Amino acid sequence: MTQLPTSTEKKLGLVIDLDTCVGCHACVISCKGWNTTAYGAPLSDMDAYGGDPSGTFLNRVHTFEAKQEGCASQTVHFPKSCLHCEDAPCVPVCPTGASYKREEDGIVLVNEDKCMGCGLCSWACPYGARELDQMAGVMKKCTLCVDRIYNENLPEEDRVPSCVRTCPAGARHFGDFADPDSNVSKLVAERGGMDLMPEQGTKPVNKYLPPRPKADVNGTKAPALEAQSEEITGFLGWLDRTLEKI
Amino acid sequence: MHPAPSVIVFSTISGLGFGLMLFMGLGLPNVSGWVAASFATVALGLAVIGLLASTFHLANPKNAIYAFSQWKTSWLSREGILAVLTLFVFFIYAVLWAFMDNRIPALGYLASAMAMGTVFTTSMIYTQIKAVPRWNTAVTPLLFLLYASAGGALLSNQMQVALVLLGLIIAFQALAWVQGDTALARSGSSIESATGLGKFGKVRLLEKPHSGENYLLHEMVYVVGRKHAAKLRVLALLLAAVLPAVLILLTEVNHVIVVVILLSHLIGIFAQRWLFFAQAEHVVGLYYDAR
Numbered sequence: 144m145t146q147l148p149t150s151t152e153k154k155l156g157l158v159i160d161l162d163t164c165v166g167c168h169a170c171v172i173s174c175k176g177w178n179t180t181a182y183g184a185p186l187s188d189m190d191a192y193g194g195d196p197s198g199t200f201l202n203r204v205h206t207f208e209a210k211q212e213g214c215a216s217q218t219v220h221f222p223k224s225c226l227h228c229e230d231a232p233c234v235p236v237c238p239t240g241a242s243y244k245r246e247e248d249g250i251v252l253v254n255e256d257k258c259m260g261c262g263l264c265s266w267a268c269p270y271g272a273r274e275l276d277q278m279a280g281v282m283k284k285c286t287l288c289v290d291r292i293y294n295e296n297l298p299e300e301d302r303v304p305s306c307v308r309t310c311p312a313g314a315r316h317f318g319d320f321a322d323p324d325s326n327v328s329k330l331v332a333e334r335g336g337m338d339l340m341p342e343q344g345t346k347p348v349n350k351y352l353p354p355r356p357k358a359d360v361n362g363t364k365a366p367a368l369e370a371q372s373e374e375i376t377g378f379l380g381w382l383d384r385t386l387e388k389i
Numbered sequence: 390m391h392p393a394p395s396v397i398v399f400s401t402i403s404g405l406g407f408g409l410m411l412f413m414g415l416g417l418p419n420v421s422g423w424v425a426a427s428f429a430t431v432a433l434g435l436a437v438i439g440l441l442a443s444t445f446h447l448a449n450p451k452n453a454i455y456a457f458s459q460w461k462t463s464w465l466s467r468e469g470i471l472a473v474l475t476l477f478v479f480f481i482y483a484v485l486w487a488f489m490d491n492r493i494p495a496l497g498y499l500a501s502a503m504a505m506g507t508v509f510t511t512s513m514i515y516t517q518i519k520a521v522p523r524w525n526t527a528v529t530p531l532l533f534l535l536y537a538s539a540g541g542a543l544l545s546n547q548m549q550v551a552l553v554l555l556g557l558i559i560a561f562q563a564l565a566w567v568q569g570d571t572a573l574a575r576s577g578s579s580i581e582s583a584t585g586l587g588k589f590g591k592v593r594l595l596e597k598p599h600s601g602e603n604y605l606l607h608e609m610v611y612v613v614g615r616k617h618a619a620k621l622r623v624l625a626l627l628l629a630a631v632l633p634a635v636l637i638l639l640t641e642v643n644h645v646i647v648v649v650i651l652l653s654h655l656i657g658i659f660a661q662r663w664l665f666f667a668q669a670e671h672v673v674g675l676y677y678d679a680r
Contacts, residue, residue, distance in 0.1 A: 145463060171598075197599075197603050200603070206595045206596035209592050210590045210593075211589065216590070218595060219586055236462075236465065236514075237463055238455075238458075238459050238463045238469065239458065240455060256452070257455045259449050259452040259456060260448025261446070261465065263465055266390070266518055266608075267518055267519075269519070269673060270676075271605040275608070279449075338585070343578065353585060353588070353589075354586075354589070
């Protein structure tokens with residue numbers, strides 16, 4: 144049934160550090176790579192080598208610019224994937240029972256054997272986290288790499304979502320938000336982790352850490368370098384003096 | 390939102406069919422025998438054609454049978470179940486009426502209520518979506534019910550009732566458009582709330598995640614043809630409501646005029662439904678600095 148659980152034992156999700164993300168899109172590619180060969184239908188590309196290429200992605204990196212009057216602007220790379228909301232609007236709208244939120248860990252998943260590809264769940268999601276695969280005709284979304292995180296055939300360090308494992312900047316963290324002592328809960332407490340579009344009432348599990356204030360955002364310029372001494376000594380000094388005489 | 394032709398045809402045509410069922414359930418028009426059978430066939434035919442059209446926008450129709458399972462939470466599931474039950478109840482009622490000369494009013498009232506219930510569930514599929522502020526209002530189901538019942542009144546030749554309903558359509562459609570134009574701004578969602586970067590100043594998109602199009606932009610950030618929206622609004626109201634009302638008021642309504650009225654009304658609703666989708670702004674557009 145597509146009724147949301149009243150509470151989940153764990154709240155697995157991601158913390159995304161907007162201060163650290165360098166916008167390299169490695170998480171986008173590793174996500175596409177892992178999820179094309181693993182859970183459910185592959186993530187197809189349409190017209191991949193033609194004039195109008197498009198494809199299914201579960202994670203996309205936007206780049207925003209924030210600017211205050213009279214200050215230098217701040218560039219923020221912004222990875223966006225399913226937030227595994229506690230009050231996920233995509234689940235109850237599903238007519239077939241394909242969409243569900245797991246009671247044990249809060250992961251929102253699609254059972255592709257029941258999905259009829261009506262697209263209504265993607266309409267209900269304010270974040271654009273669901274994409275209808277144009278080849279398979281079923282809804283694709285982030286699974287939090289459910290086939291990695293519990294997979295005992297993988298070395299322990301690989302039992303995290305593919306995007307987290309691959310991020311070269313350490314901007315992505317995976318953990319249990321229900322545990323106040325977990326790495327992700329601590330990060331959120333320390334850095335003021337925030338919800339996206341809180342006014343939509345979705346109670347996202349994933350949190351975003353705001354960029355730290357930059358040193359020059361108040362419009363002050365870096366101090367000029369001190370003028371170099373006129374006295375040049377050594378070989379260069381000799382050369383300088385000699386050349387002057389010629 | 391992307392105005393998929395299959396969904397526009399579905400909601401328009403099936404709306405007319407269920408609207409006609411509303412009036413036939415009340416015993417209108419007052420006919421019997423083959424004439425009653427013809428009216429019932431039109432009602433059932435429109436509803437079924439509409440429902441079949443709706444399956445054309447499914448990307449994976451082989452799993453459509455599961456759509457009858459999630460009535461506890463899903464308006465789309467409720468619509469599917471109620472539509473099928475309504476067709477069944479109305480079919481029994483119409484057969485008894487036309488061929489046994491035994492119209493059972495209680496069964497008729499039930500069919501009427503179920504027909505309007507079906508239109509209501511259709512409207513709630515859109516109304517429930519908070520991410521589309523323009524749809525997320527009580528005026529949406531009201532308008533769906535008004536359009537369906539006005540069409541039903543015209544089809545069942547109840548011109549005085551139709552006149553009242555057409556008047557209500559003009560009033561509430563105008564309200565929906567005026568209200569809808571500010572709905573996104575009033576919803577509290579903005580590029581600042583979407584990114585959480587509002588405290589760092591005015592936010593704009595510097596770079597899209599991909600240079601090309603994607604499903605989200607195609608489905609949720611449909612902006613093609615919006616430049617003609619103002620003209621289309623006028624045209625939609627003129628054809629759907631004003632012209633039919635004027636013809637009812639000023640002419641002796643004969644068979645030819647009825648056909649003109651119905652065609653005008655139908656084309657008007659098509660335009661209205663196209664605008665309903667094409668002008669609906671989804672908040673995911675904020676991540677693309679687009680509406």
